[in-house]
Amino acid sequence: MAISARLEIQALNQYLTKVLGEAMVKATSDSFNRLEVEVLPEQFQNAAGLIHHDTSLQASFTTMLALEDPIEPACFKIHLLFLLKKSKAWLTLSTRIKKERPVLPAISPLLPAAQWFEREIHDLFGIQWAGISLEPLVLHRDWPRGGHYPLRKDFPINQEIPIAEVSHQFHQPHAEGMHQVAVGPIHAAIIEPGHMRFCVTGEQVHHFDAQLFYTHKGIEKMAEGKEINQALTLAEHVCGLCAFSHSTAFCQAIEALGDIKAPERAVYIRTICLELERLNSHMADLSAICASGGYGLGSMQASRLREQLMQLTQHMTGHRFFRGLNAIGGLNQEIPEDHFAYMRQTLEAFQKAFKDWHAQVMGCDSFLDRIESSGYLSLDQALNLGLVGPPARGSGIERDVRVDFPYAAYTAFQPKVSLHALGDVFARTSVRIDEVYESLALILNLIQYLPKGSIYQKTELIFSPYQPAFSVVESAKGDLVHWVMLDPDNRVYRWHVRSASYMNWRGMVTATMGNNIVPDGPLVNKSFNLCYACVDR
Amino acid sequence: MIKTIHYWLKTGRSILPRESDDIKHFQFDQEQFQEMNKATRKALSRSLLIRHLDTGSCNAEEAELVALSGPAYDISRYGIEFTASPRHADVLTVTGPVTRHLKIAMERTYTAMPSPKIVIAIGDGACYGTPYERTYACLGPVDQFLPVSIYIPGDPPSPFEILSGLLMCQDILMGKTV
Numbered sequence: 001m002a003i004s005a006r007l008e009i010q011a012l013n014q015y016l017t018k019v020l021g022e023a024m025v026k027a028t029s030d031s032f033n034r035l036e037v038e039v040l041p042e043q044f045q046n047a048a049g050l051i052h053h054d055t056s057l058q059a060s061f062t063t064m065l066a067l068e069d070p071i072e073p074a075c076f077k078i079h080l081l082f083l084l085k086k087s088k089a090w091l092t093l094s095t096r097i098k099k100e101r102p103v104l105p106a107i108s109p110l111l112p113a114a115q116w117f118e119r120e121i122h123d124l125f126g127i128q129w130a131g132i133s134l135e136p137l138v139l140h141r142d143w144p145r146g147g148h149y150p151l152r153k154d155f156p157i158n159q160e161i162p163i164a165e166v167s168h169q170f171h172q173p174h175a176e177g178m179h180q181v182a183v184g185p186i187h188a189a190i191i192e193p194g195h196m197r198f199c200v201t202g203e204q205v206h207h208f209d210a211q212l213f214y215t216h217k218g219i220e221k222m223a224e225g226k227e228i229n230q231a232l233t234l235a236e237h238v239c240g241l242c243a244f245s246h247s248t249a250f251c252q253a254i255e256a257l258g259d260i261k262a263p264e265r266a267v268y269i270r271t272i273c274l275e276l277e278r279l280n281s282h283m284a285d286l287s288a289i290c291a292s293g294g295y296g297l298g299s300m301q302a303s304r305l306r307e308q309l310m311q312l313t314q315h316m317t318g319h320r321f322f323r324g325l326n327a328i329g330g331l332n333q334e335i336p337e338d339h340f341a342y343m344r345q346t347l348e349a350f351q352k353a354f355k356d357w358h359a360q361v362m363g364c365d366s367f368l369d370r371i372e373s374s375g376y377l378s379l380d381q382a383l384n385l386g387l388v389g390p391p392a393r394g395s396g397i398e399r400d401v402r403v404d405f406p407y408a409a410y411t412a413f414q415p416k417v418s419l420h421a422l423g424d425v426f427a428r429t430s431v432r433i434d435e436v437y438e439s440l441a442l443i444l445n446l447i448q449y450l451p452k453g454s455i456y457q458k459t460e461l462i463f464s465p466y467q468p469a470f471s472v473v474e475s476a477k478g479d480l481v482h483w484v485m486l487d488p489d490n491r492v493y494r495w496h497v498r499s500a501s502y503m504n505w506r507g508m509v510t511a512t513m514g515n516n517i518v519p520d521g522p523l524v525n526k527s528f529n530l531c532y533a534c535v536d537r
Numbered sequence: 538m539i540k541t542i543h544y545w546l547k548t549g550r551s552i553l554p555r556e557s558d559d560i561k562h563f564q565f566d567q568e569q570f571q572e573m574n575k576a577t578r579k580a581l582s583r584s585l586l587i588r589h590l591d592t593g594s595c596n597a598e599e600a601e602l603v604a605l606s607g608p609a610y611d612i613s614r615y616g617i618e619f620t621a622s623p624r625h626a627d628v629l630t631v632t633g634p635v636t637r638h639l640k641i642a643m644e645r646t647y648t649a650m651p652s653p654k655i656v657i658a659i660g661d662g663a664c665y666g667t668p669y670e671r672t673y674a675c676l677g678p679v680d681q682f683l684p685v686s687i688y689i690p691g692d693p694p695s696p697f698e699i700l701s702g703l704l705m706c707q708d709i710l711m712g713k714t715v
Binding site for chain 1: 589590591592593594595596597598599600601602603604606607608609610619621622623633634636637638639640641642646668669670671672673674675692693695
């Protein structure tokens with residue numbers, strides 16, 4: 001596999017050299033199917049557009065981040081990460097710009113999915129994007145503009161910035177008879193904070209505007225200068241519902257950097273836990289969709305089933321959210337063999353109960369009437385916004401990292417990707433229901449072939465300093481990225497987290513605006529299963 | 538049917554760790570409660586209305602609170618309900634360390650509540666600010682900003698732990714010593 005992959009990378013390298021021409025400064029590749037291409041800053045926009053629109057590459061935008069270049073301290077470095085589906089490789093497009101004049105041509109006109117990333121980089125690093133208007137995103141309007149860029153190294157971590165008396169400028173109602181409905185930041189239900197404004201005539205939504213990042217804690221800044229294990233704890237606390245996906249992504253990134261191989265058994269258990277987490281998250285979401293669709297019985301049944309899974313999780317791992325289980329090089333604790341027998345038994349009973357629930361929900365006409373055709377998002381819109389996970393698969397995009405770029409035990413056990421093309425709440429619900437069956441089958445299969453042996457590989461932690469490392473993991477909400485760079489003392493130099501909800505938020509805003517009524521807002525929101533904590537960090 | 542009632546009776550109280558040592562680490566501000574007269578306390582104690590406030594948590598505490606109102610734990614049988622507005626609430630449950638962007642919203646929510654008001658901090662983030670640390674955007678645990686009466690630590694605390702904290706709150710209002 002390694003030889004063919006290397007040939008593939010070489011061919012890719014030659015192809016890009018031909019396409020990008022003189023703009024290319026240098027290209028480096030490693031043994032993990034990763035190619036990094038550096039271009040001149042003025043050519044950055046063109047190169048990003050070329051790669052994104054080249055159909056022969058089948059590139060899908062994954063993340064974009066900035067950092068202070070450790071090799072040339074007078075520069076910022078921008079990394080733009082693509083997944084090349086055809087050649088099964090990761091392509092990083094990077095560029096350097098001088099700190100004195102940090103201006104780059106904006107790439108969002110060619111790559112609309114990058115819009116939030118540009119705004120975030122502007123807020124946290126002060127890099128200007130020429131050609132677009134930059135609204136603040138991560139730091140609200142009450143953050144004084146100019147001079148205070150928290151992710152720069154010269155910004156002290158706990159510097160207090162006073163709150164300025166400026167509030168967010170929302171889209172104003174512009175026609176007669178139109179008015180605004182304000183929701184949040186503190187919501188009526190038990191959910192996280194975010195402020196939304198609906199512009200409506202009667203019940204019809206015309207415009208929908210959201211202000212997020214209320215729970216922004218600066219976790220990426222917290223991790224800087226910390227030991228790897230401390231950063232792992234923070235990675236687990238980015239989000240509660242996908243805690244294990246986050247910690248797995250972080251561990252895999254560090255393991256790839258240090259060439260550490262986790263033992264087979266640990267890898268299998270990780271995969272089982274990832275799938276169990278998917279089940280937990282999907283059941284919570286299916287319960288919430290039923291509740292928002294006014295189907296109380298379905299919601300309560302799903303919530304009961306979910307609690308069974310949560311108790312199973314506690315039984316297996318000792319924590320209801322898988323915390324403290326993952327470690328660099330394997331797992332922190334062994335799960336005894338009889339626990340897996342119990343798990344199999346519980347999941348088989350769960351499968352039977354879930355089938356009943358499924359039949360019940362799909363037989364409820366009033367609920368189906370509610371979820372069919374609401375929150376429509378077309379394939380083009382979904383592609384433009386770079387959606388990931390069940391919302392992408394509900395609009396007909398075949399994107400699943402478990403299959404596109406298998407990691408952990410997915411190399412041997414590949415799930416069947418569920419695709420629905422309708423693009424409404426019904427399609428997204430159906431994707432989740434299919435995935436519940438698929439995850440159950442996968443877990444039962446993994447338990448059957450679970451290898452014996454150790455769960456932790458003690459190795460000397462030797463890492464090459466200032467080497468970028470990343471890992472992409474498919475969480476229940478879509479793929480999430482952890483990108484890490486360590487300094488010579490093995491401490492975190494820069495850590496970047498791009499969660500699945502970060503990509504899907506704009507999809508939800510677009511879907512709510514298209515021919516919906518206000519009560520559909522929560523329903524559409526739940527069908528995207530968005531999390532605020534991992535967006536805001 | 539009889540089986541269901543039997544199950545319900547069994548799960549009702551007996552499995553809660555009410556007499557155990559688990560709840561001793563909850564702290565409690567006596568002064569605030571002594572100001573209330575006995576009738577107010579009694580009226581409050583069996584119909585606690587909770588307004589939930591997320592000041593920057595990691596979402597796990599919210600998941601556990603949702604589970605509390607679900608069929609497995611069903612807190613409404615104790616007379617505890619989550620309410621949509623702070624104006625109807627007796628108790629404010631707070632999760633997560635206070636973030637810079639939510640400080641104003643938090644203060645306004647607290648001010649909007651009618652007196653007497655009880656603040657319960659749920660989870661390590663709200664109680665101690667851990668595992669996060671102070672940054673430009675994360676300001677620290679809740680008791681630096683609001684008078685917290687009861688602490689329910691945990692990462693996140695399980696629904697049972699939260700429930701026993703809430704029931705303890707009822708007991709305190711009834712005048713029982715903990």
